[in-house]
Amino acid sequence: MVYTVTFNPSLDYIVAVDDFKLGKTNRTVSESMLPGGKGLNVSIVLSDFGIDNTAVFFSAGFVGKEIKGIIEHYGIKTNIIDIPEGNSRINFKLSSIDGTEINGMGPNIPDDKLEELYEIVDGFVDGDTVILAGSIPKTLPDTIYSDILQRVAGKDIKVIVDATGELLTNVLKYKPFLIKPNNFELQDLFGVELKTRESVIPYAIELQKMGAVNVLVSLAEDGAVLLAENGKIYSAPAPQGEVINAVGAGDSMVAAFIAASMEKPGDYEYAFKMGLAAGSASAFSVNLATKEEVVKIYKTI
Known part of the structure; x- marks a missing residue:
């Protein structure tokens, strides 16, 4: 089974405003509401690729219930840890001004609910793939990623990590299959x-020396670089197209890389190109990329 673990899921309210004016009343010209959080984005794209997966996440309040409903509507299995107080995040994203967003904090996670997560993690078995992705609520320990990798370290499990700072560097000693800074x-x-x-290649090499098996570095419109476990380096510019919504592009890259790796194990050129195509396909779309859109762009790389 493939599992995604999302520590701080969200409901993303994405709007566009013509001629936005600070301090004035502005009216939207388009809007959408989508589940968010890196792991959930990965689950959605994996599902469209036909990869059976289970989304593990914390859920709080009416926002959490809405996230659960949307995820299950995609046909994705869920293993949810319900939080009794507060609400899951609502993130406000102004797509007409690139990169402008206000992200919520998320609920406090009690110790007993963290233990519920660990019980789920302890149930992972040989042959599973686990994707740990995104930020964490402020009440979770900053060792949460490495704590999870330590718990599965004795099993034949592929772990993918998409995180920043110490959340990322702390897991490298456990040799994650893929990281995507x-x-x-x-x-x-x-x-x-x-x-x-x-310029990113020497630092990808350094991360591999620190333990990462494969290092996939995204550079938005400049494309991506993969340092594969066989030592080969793959590099390509991003496909040409109009960027409509970059939210989830990196998560789509991770999902397509995983799907391609499962389809053709060891073919890192194929996985790299599919990942690059997926990141671009999501950026060129209001929603996350579909497999059909990814394959169409893949053929142009």
């Missing part, structure tokens, strides 16, 4: 400025 996250980790695909 972007160039800005690499800049923060190593205190450097990285603007080109070539």
